[in-house]
Amino acid sequence: MSYKVAVLAGDGIGPEVMAEARKVLVEVEQRFGLDITYSEYDVGGAAIDNYGCPLPEATLRGCEQADAILFGSVGGPKWQHLPPDSQPERGALLPLRGHFELFCNLRPARLHDGLESLSPLRADISSQGFDVVCVRELTGGIYFGKPKGRQGEGETEEAFDTMRYSRREIRRIAKIAFETARLRKQKVTSIDKANVLACSVLWREVVEEVAKDYPDVTLEHMYIDNATMQLLRRPFDFDVVLCSNLFGDILSDEIAMLTGSMGLLSSASINGSGFGLYEPAGGSAPDIAGKGIANPVAQILSAALMLRYSLKQEDAACAIERAVGKALAEGFLTGELLPAAQRDQAKTTKQMGDFIANAIQDGV
Numbered sequence: 001m002s003y004k005v006a007v008l009a010g011d012g013i014g015p016e017v018m019a020e021a022r023k024v025l026v027e028v029e030q031r032f033g034l035d036i037t038y039s040e041y042d043v044g045g046a047a048i049d050n051y052g053c054p055l056p057e058a059t060l061r062g063c064e065q066a067d068a069i070l071f072g073s074v075g076g077p078k079w080q081h082l083p084p085d086s087q088p089e090r091g092a093l094l095p096l097r098g099h100f101e102l103f104c105n106l107r108p109a110r111l112h113d114g115l116e117s118l119s120p121l122r123a124d125i126s127s128q129g130f131d132v133v134c135v136r137e138l139t140g141g142i143y144f145g146k147p148k149g150r151q152g153e154g155e156t157e158e159a160f161d162t163m164r165y166s167r168r169e170i171r172r173i174a175k176i177a178f179e180t181a182r183l184r185k186q187k188v189t190s191i192d193k194a195n196v197l198a199c200s201v202l203w204r205e206v207v208e209e210v211a212k213d214y215p216d217v218t219l220e221h222m223y224i225d226n227a228t229m230q231l232l233r234r235p236f237d238f239d240v241v242l243c244s245n246l247f248g249d250i251l252s253d254e255i256a257m258l259t260g261s262m263g264l265l266s267s268a269s270i271n272g273s274g275f276g277l278y279e280p281a282g283g284s285a286p287d288i289a290g291k292g293i294a295n296p297v298a299q300i301l302s303a304a305l306m307l308r309y310s311l312k313q314e315d316a317a318c319a320i321e322r323a324v325g326k327a328l329a330e331g332f333l334t335g336e337l338l339p340a341a342q343r344d345q346a347k348t349t350k351q352m353g354d355f356i357a358n359a360i361q362d363g364v
């Protein structure tokens, strides 16, 4: 089978971890007889530097012609002085999500074998496991609502964002959460702030309606503030966590850390046609960029999600996941997963990619 993938490595650690994902994909292609053509495009800060805008026309056209987008991360202090809409995040990533209507963001997280003691979970909790999927609405809510901006001056100046959700937007993401739960532990925890926000009241109403079609799935509602706490207190009780755009952004970072590191959480952003953008849940990590120490696992697992959801190559996706599992179970770890006293044993970004690629070559 042949496919076209647009590669947008972006900024900070983006190009470093993307190189490892590409290395792993080469092995996967050979082993499973796939023919993937990659086209690289500038995006984010790199595109601002080279073309003067974060999402050049050529990048967008290249993505339109591809079967999927493999994305690194964008942003960093270098571009923070620019007007908000010209910055990498608001000028490239959000427009890409909007342009392709990538409303469904899946962030699967589980505590890997070998990492139990590294998770900030207490030992008794980690022994019960942690395996959740965050199903996040990605093209609505306060990140996209209009009007947004600033007005006035001096002490009377004010800024405003608009949180807006339609029944249709809530219904389509809720359906995905229930379908996902059906294939797992049949539980959906829907996150909102219905004691305060009008959007959350509608959210709860529509989720209740959708739930009627899934009598086999248990639905619970939880306020976002309580959810941040319950995830720490009893993480093993969660299965599918259904969130709006803002709440999912926040909770998914917490979920990543419950598995040990931001560098482990992959992400699939998919539209109604199965087209998707696949990226690590974390950002460009300017604090470690250029040092060769970033964990490439989130990017590599995002490539696996691309194989699963857009290219429909389940066996290849599973092989990547097994190879990652092998690395972690054998204690082959990047520095952020190790206690400070053991950091001298940390593997580099490249060593991690090599190990995972070799495991696939060896038929893991």
Ligand SMILES: NC(=O)C1=CN([C@@H]2O[C@H](COP(=O)(O)OP(=O)(O)OC[C@H]3O[C@@H](n4cnc5c(N)ncnc54)[C@H](O)[C@@H]3O)[C@@H](O)[C@H]2O)C=CC1
Binding pocket: 013, 017, 072, 073, 074, 075, 076, 077, 089, 093, 261, 262, 263, 264, 279, 280, 281, 282, 283, 284, 285, 286, 287, 288, 293, 294, 295, 296, 298, 336
């Ligand atoms: N999808 C994207 O492109 C995203 C972009 N950003 C942007 O990235 C920049 C930095 O944002 P931050 O808030 O610092 O979040 P961040 O996720 O980049 O970093 C937060 C912390 O996690 C660590 N981390 C993240 N990924 C890691 C990895 N693969 N391996 C090891 N450690 C890792 C970083 O070193 C840092 O200490 C900002 O410009 C932000 O807007 C943030 C989130 C998502």
Ligand SMILES: CC(C)CC(=O)C(=O)O
Binding pocket: 089, 090, 093, 094, 249, 281, 282
């Ligand atoms: C630009 C941000 C909304 C990206 C982010 O933090 C995310 O999608 O998790």
Ligand SMILES: [Mg+2]
Binding pocket: 249, 250, 253, 281, 282
């Ligand atoms: Mg985020």
